[in-house]
Amino acid sequence: MGRLAKTVVMVGMMGAGKTAVGTALARQLGVEFRDSDEEIVRAADRTIAEIFERDGEAFFRARETEVIARLLRSTPCVLSTGGGAFLAALNRALIHETGVSVWLRVDLDLLWQRVRHKTTRPLLRTANPRATLRTLYEARLPFYAEADIVVDADEHLSVEGMAARVVEALSHRPDVLAQGVGQ
Template sequence: MIWKLHKTVVLVGMMGAGKTAVGKAVANNLGVPFLDSDAEIVSAANMSIAEIFERDGEPFFRARESEVIARLLDGAPCVLSTGGGAFLAERNRTLISQLGVSVCLQASLELLWSRVRNKDTRPLLRTPDPLGALTELYQARAATYALADISVQARDTYSIEDMAAQVIDALRARPDVLESDENG
């Protein structure tokens, strides 16, 4: 099948929800580029996000994140994965709404914890109680993530390809975002 993507698909949600892995699969299935705002920031800064947080603080990081998202949204339609906190900023939500479509990957706290508990690359979880920190973030961010244009529920039984198919099915309901050529 041949797809025509009219707007950038911006994946939002908690750390560990699968934005990068699912985003790559969605982009591959749609035949469009995959971009990752965190990877763009790391490349531009030549340091990890944890290092940026430590050296310059979260407000500095969030300002750079907004600049990168604006630049990436200004390009050709693609699939864009964002950091877990990106959608919290009203300026980012406004930009995404104007130039793209937000897709929230929803996952249970238990599933998120199973995916992030053994990783030290999450600066917001570098605390004596990382599960408590994740729980607080999860509860604090839920209402904002609910503002996304589309929401897709992750399940622990879904593979990356299963989730990608769920996202594409949700996007197909939006012809202003995604059209298919059934004959292609």
């Protein structure tokens, strides 16, 4: 089996499957799975909501960039980022220079099906969460479109099947993944 030469950074909307597909992808590639939000929570010993409340979003975003930069410098892995991480130009540049971004592109209806019953999505605690999701989705699409690789979700594929689809997309990038990995 080949070797992962760069960290694969999963980007996309909440509910896109960054954590689930990223975990399966890491397993298929035989590398570690990391989550930037979990790294921030562990370092701060507070939830993201608590960080936002106590220190503000700017503080959180600065820590997020530090964590992403640190993980990109370490052993290549699969890294899941929060939905807002790829909106920052500095994060996009760091990821593009050192890793490879993979946008899990999911249509709005499927995203809504996945997130509508979740209580862990503070951005959707609004009077009209579907409209809020649409607004976020439309605002973020141009940023996600800057990803190095786009992999379209298929609601009929399992998580493992989606991870295999990402491996296939990565196999066309010899700077990231040597031929033969995951096959």
